[in-house]
Amino acid sequence: MYELVVEKTFAGAHNLRGYDGDCEKLHGHNWRVEVTLKAEKLNELGMVVDFKIVKKKLGEILSHFDHSYLNELGEFKQENPTTENVSKVIYNSLSAQLPPEIFVAKVKTWESEKCAAAYYV
Numbered sequence: 335m336y337e338l339v340v341e342k343t344f345a346g347a348h349n350l351r352g353y354d355g356d357c358e359k360l361h362g363h364n365w366r367v368e369v370t371l372k373a374e375k376l377n378e379l380g381m382v383v384d385f386k387i388v389k390k391k392l393g394e395i396l397s398h399f400d401h402s403y404l405n406e407l408g409e410f411k412q413e414n415p416t417t418e419n420v421s422k423v424i425y426n427s428l429s430a431q432l433p434p435e436i437f438v439a440k441v442k443t444w445e446s447e448k449c450a451a452a453y454y455v
Contacts, residue, residue: 337439338371338382340389344396348404348415360403365417366444367396367424372437383436395427417445421453 347362369392373382398407404415409423425441432438440454 336373336376336382338373338385338388339368340371340385340392341366341368342389342392342396343367344400346399346402346404348410350414350416351405352414363445365399365420366450367392367421368440368442368444368450369424369428370439370442371432372439373435375435383432391428391431392424395424417443417449417451418453421451425453425455 343364343366345362345364347360349360350357352358369388371382371388376382399420404410404420407415409415410419413419421441421443424443425438428441429438438454440452442450442452444450
């Protein structure tokens, strides 16, 4: 099994509805997203997939979140835009854009230097 990791960032604001504490108030983060892909075989060039392809696809997904108030986005109208749920949305979006031989193993999203949450199946 081969593994490939790509990181990108975005800036966005949110608040956690129903949370008893400071995070219930509007606040922002400089989020860091780490995507791990896996494949059993390499392509004809000896790669899982070209890094630039993954960076482009991930960048397109993150542009939807960048400099946004996450609570106003369709994905978070019902669910809280927690770091866990942000990871899940990115995971599902990226999985839908990759060929079946490339598996999104994990999406880990950092909301600060020391706090992250991951989603994987």
